[in-house]
Amino acid sequence: AVVSTQSGHYGREDGNIDVWDLMDRSHEPSMSQNISSSAITALEPYKVSSKQILLGVGDNFGTLHILEVPWSLRQPSPNELHSMAAYFDRECSRIDYYKDRDANRSQGGGDTGPTIPGVLETDEEEEERLKKSFNNYLNLEKDFLVKLGLKGQDDPVDLLH
Numbered sequence: 001a002v003v004s005t006q007s008g009h010y011g012r013e014d015g016n017i018d019v020w021d022l023m024d025r026s027h028e029p030s031m032s033q034n035i036s037s038s039a040i041t042a043l044e045p046y047k048v049s050s051k052q053i054l055l056g057v058g059d060n061f062g063t064l065h066i067l068e069v070p071w072s073l074r075q076p077s078p079n080e081l082h083s084m085a086a087y088f089d090r091e092c093s094r095i096d097y098y099k100d101r102d103a104n105r106s107q108g109g110g111d112t113g114p115t116i117p118g119v120l121e122t123d124e125e126e127e128e129r130l131k132k133s134f135n136n137y138l139n140l141e142k143d144f145l146v147k148l149g150l151k152g153q154d155d156p157v158d159l160l161h
Contacts, residue, residue: 011040017057022087023077035065045069131160 011017015036018029035057042058053069077083121129138157145151 011035011043011057013039015040015059017043019073021073023080023083026087033067035059035067036061036063135159 015038016032016034017040019031019033021030024030036059038060040057041060042056044056044058046054046056048054053074055067055069057065057067059065138159142151142155142157146153146155
């Protein structure tokens with residue numbers, strides 16, 4: 001349950017609630033608070049007044065815990081709307097970039113980079129893939145040495161077979 005646009009409270013199976021403040025950090029909770037020894041099963045914010053918000057927290061034992069949400073987590077910051085819009089725009093752009101990149105890779109375009117095989121390779125397939133990769137490296141090394149003038153264009157490359 002999200003208490004305001006700035007913070008969110010999320011219950012966990014270990015009886016803790018995580019408080020997220022995306023204005024502060026987006027990769028981890030800003031705070032974790034132990035509420036119960038059993039799993040959190042329900043979270044419900046309740047606005048008492050403009051100066052007070054309560055958070056009802058239910059656990060697996062059927063116990064209701066009532067917490068008061070601090071002012072800093074219920075009061076939006078001055079540029080919060082603009083900052084959060086910019087944050088979500090960046091995240092959407094990042095997702096679009098990765099979708100385009102994955103589509104490009106599946107069509108065989110551009111550098112595919114390292115991939116995680118869907119099915120485990122046999123030893124022979126892995127050896128063949130590694131030989132191909134090493135031979136590509138040897139060819140790049142030769143090109144580099146030719147550009148430096150340390151090797152001739154016609155000098156052989158000892159590729160693995």
